[in-house]
Amino acid sequence: MTASFLNVQVNNTPCPKPDLQPWEVPYVHFPKPLTYARAECSCTPVRYFAILSTQRSGSGWFETLLNSHINVTSNGEIFSVKPRRANISTIVNTLDQLYNLDWFSSASKNECTAAVGLKWMLNQGLIQHHKEIMEYFTSKGISVVFLFRRNLLRRMISILANTYDRNFKLLNGTHKSHVHSPHEAKILASYKPFVNATTLIPELKQVQKTMAKAVGYFNSTRHIMLYYEDLLKNHSKLLDVQDFLRIPRMNLTSRQVKIHKGSLSEQLANWNDVKRILNGTEYESFLSGDYRL
16 A cells, blocks of 8 residues: 655644834734744734833723733833843843734733733833933834823832832732722721821922933834823823734723722821922922812
């Protein structure tokens, strides 16, 4: 008996050319992961993005909103792990893995990913290696989402309260930076931090300076500027984000519950001192303004 063999041919038909405007071409990619085959998703174009932010500025909440989109994978604060940002080589190797879709996290999608990125805090090597990172962003066609907080006093309160909970673990011995129930939020909000009134204004100025420096370093990227307060008050801003990432519009949702809300006078142990220091300064507006959610 003569053996017969099937003549199997692999179809290497190239992907159809996407309908793009000329300016979009550098920002559209067709990654080929080393750890799996994209299969039916291989012809789905992918946009790369990076959320540049500061701690306690709403980036965690914002990222859960993005990840509720069926085609978005935002992989979290991956450079919070120090060895990954030890030098520019480890940073680039980590980014290469992520943007090639070889980075696996709870945000990874089974559906066809159309936008992939991360959130990156300014103090996690971003400022230190800004020149090389800017070159990387440019060469890879990475779009930047700046996400900051307008009211830096509220941000400071959130940082102090989060640090306190990290040490004392108010929720049954467990530290949580973000919560999913009003009950948990109420427990964490019960702690009223004490703000050092003497160093308050210099610290606010330093945060502003760092934010301005980051914007200056990465301003020539394709970018969008977002503020936490604006996202809270106007959810149509989320449509702007989806349009910026060139993904289909969807209703984005998050299970996170805001911890600190209401009057600042109810959130600070030394409210009168803080009010006295900021009255009549450029930061006086930080004393007012409430989020009603």
